[in-house]
Amino acid sequence: MVLICLLTLAATVTSTIASINEAEFAPEDIITKDVAIIGGGASGTYAAVRLREDLNTNIVVIEEKDRLGGHVNTYVDPISNISIDYGVEAYLRYGDTAAFFTRFHVPITPYTQSPQxxxxxxxxxxxxxxSYTAPSLEAQIGAIATWLNLTEKYANITLPGLWNFPAGSNIPSELLLPFGEFAQRHGIEAAAPIFTVVSNVGIGGIEKVLTLYVLFAFGIPVTQEFLNSSLFVPANLSNSVLYDRAYNLLRDDVILQSRVTIGERSANGVKLVIQSKNSTSKKLIKAKRMLFTPPPSVRNLEPFGLTGNETAALSTFTGTWSFAAVARIPAIPAGYSVYFYAPDATLDNYLGIRDWPWTLSITTAPKIPPEEHLFEILFAANYSLSHADAKRIITTAVQNLTISGTFASNSTNATIDFVAFQDHNSILWRQPASELRAGIVQDVYALQGQHSTWYTGGLWSEDYTGNVWAFTDSVLPRLIASLHSNGTR
Incomplete structure (x- = not known):
């Protein structure tokens, strides 16, 4: 497997972590639990509820932010008092997603988009x-339906997650084709614009991305629900309400605005030193198992003392830099969506719309009075950049709209006032076909359970809430079984 050839290099970058002296902590600062959950985003919150309420397991959640919910971002406009969900916008009905909303008495309603x-x-x-004209709705729906017919046979190796994914010559060859070749072979180029808008796949060129990775981004469940128009949202409530109610339930077992500074992991359990952002106080958590839910990058796992095989497997992922924002933009009329495409995008080159290092969309915030000129912004790049860098590029893009006269009849005021701004940075499967054949998927999944550490989150499944929760439901029985297997419960 690819792991073997990377071990020598990995050994040179394995973290060295200071040992934890339990005697340095007062008894009241030591927390003992069955499972320590790192991260209180969608997967961490869901896992906490399932473990504590349904699986009779003691848990603690450690979350760096001051709230649960992760990429669920809500901005409340102080003028109209209307909520804008600018992170997660809608939900799949896949798995038990709708039931989880019902559990917290959050009514749901079909998702509808405002005409723009x-x-x-x-x-x-x-x-x-x-030179560019979007494909007709009929062409897009036809292409997406064909995509579903071509890919749904792979449900057994991609859902939920890649537990059953093959290696070597057993990987279906068409999944390792560049998507451009796959799309042209089957005549589904018209699906590319929807794939990029919904899943944000293909920055730098979707035609170069392996078909497998496009399937990870716009997979079977989201394709089915897109075609059936069965997406949903909370009825007359923001998306954050679910996580507010989950926090009220879990409050006594959640530690907000804190992070792990030192971790020790072994087959017998974990010890974690956590530091509060608002004080110098530290606590020690002793847990039989750890569930790690943020992106499992080498950087994010550095405090936990990675071993050579962990570093070797996890260092193969590709970073992605994504930002979600709400901004006041007088230069754009209300009711418009502006999509920034590569300059070579043409009527017959739908695959070329993302042949550029960054992508940007600016859409009118729904339900907001038009005179406020509030817009939702999604920006992403295939290279590292800071919040300031992202804001600078977005600002220049808005200024160019005015300079070029795209909205000549509207305001010449090219200012942009960011009223909310969050990063959604992560990592992606972008390993070449050779590494997939060599077994990198199996190497990564072999980390599940090692050193009392289990994983869930967006990297491990299609990055939609329903998929992430379904994958989490496939991890939890394995985690619970490991607690029983060595007599730790």
Whole structure:
């Protein structure tokens, strides 16, 4: 497997972590639990509820932010008092997703999009892409239906997650084709714009991404529900309400605004020193198992003292830099969605819309009075950049809209006022076909359970809430079984 050839290199970067002296902690600062959950996003919150309420397991959740919910971001406009969900917008009914909302008495309703006028502009100039016309709705639906017919046979090796994914020559060859070749072979190029808008896949060029990774981004459940129009949202409530109610339930077992500074892991359990952001106080958590829910990058796991095989497997992932925001933009009329596409995008080159190092969409915030000019922004790049860098690029893009006269009849005021801004940075499966054949998927999944550490979250499944919860439900029985297997319960 690919793991073997990386071990020598990995050994040179394995973390060295200071040992934890339990005697340095007062008894009241030592917390003993069955499972320590790192991260209180969608997967961490769901796992905490399932473990504590349904599986009779003592838990503690350690979350760096001041709330649960992760990428569920809600901005409440102080003028209209209307909530804008600018992180997660809608939910799949896949698995038990709807039931989890019912559990917290959150009513749901079908997701509908506000009608908006779409404008396609060049990433370089902000001017209208006169050579580009979006595919018709009929063409897009037809292409997506064909995509489903072509891919649903792979449900057994991709859902929930990659537990059963093959290696070597057993990997279906068409999944290792560049998506551009796959799309042209089957005549589904018209699906590319929807794939990029919904899943944000293909920054730098979707045609170069392996078909397998496009399937990870726009997989079987989201394709089915997109075609059936069965997505849902909370009825007359923000998406954050679910996590507010989950926090009220879990409050006594959640530690907010804290992070792990030192971790020790062994086959017998974990010890974690956590530091509060608001004080110098530290606590020691002793747990039989740890469930890690953020992106499992080498950097995120550094405090836990990675071993050579862990570093070797996890260092193969590719970083992604993504940002979600709400901004006041007078230069764009209300009721418009602006999509910044690569300048070479043309009527017959739907696959080329993302042939650029970054992507940006600016859409009118729903239900907000038009005179407020509030817009939701999604920005992502295939290279490292800070919040300030992202804001600078977005600001320049808005200025270019005015300079180029894209909205000539509207305000010449090219200012942009960011009222909410969050990063959604993560890591992606982008290993080449050779590494997939060599067994990198199996190497990564072999980390599940090692050193009392289990994993869930967006990397391990399609990165939609329903998929993440379904994958979590496949991890939890394994975690519970490991607690019983060596007599720790």
């Amino acid at each position: 006028t779409s404008v396609y502009v060049s990433t370089t100039s902000g001017s209208n892409l006169t």
